[in-house]
Amino acid sequence: MAxxxxxxxxxPPAERHPKIHEAFAELDSGxxxxxxxxxxxxxxFYEMxxxxxxxxxxxxxxERRGPLEFVAKLPKQ
Structure with a gap:
């Protein structure tokens, strides 16, 4: 899986969700x-x-990797 x-x-926090939605939309299924x-x-997570x-x-x-580092994986169907 890519x-x-x-x-x-x-x-900046105000730019994060639009950037995430844009990047997610560009993904292929899987x-x-x-x-x-x-x-x-x-x-x-709840928004998505x-x-x-x-x-x-x-x-x-x-996964929490440190006090200020969380790595989340959002898969696309």
């Missing part, structure tokens, strides 16, 4: 968007689950 990585730690973030993106039909919520994973 993955695209997007590091959001230096992106690919994954990997996000590196400074907090757990739980609100994003509610608004994006091609988001595979069952395949979503998040």
């Amino acid at each position: 993955a695209t990585t997007l590091d959001l730690r230096d992106v 690919e994954t968007l990997e996000l590196v973030n400074d907090h757990e993106p739980k609100p994003l 689950q509610a608004e994006v039909d091609s988001f595979d919520a069952d395949g979503y994973e998040v």
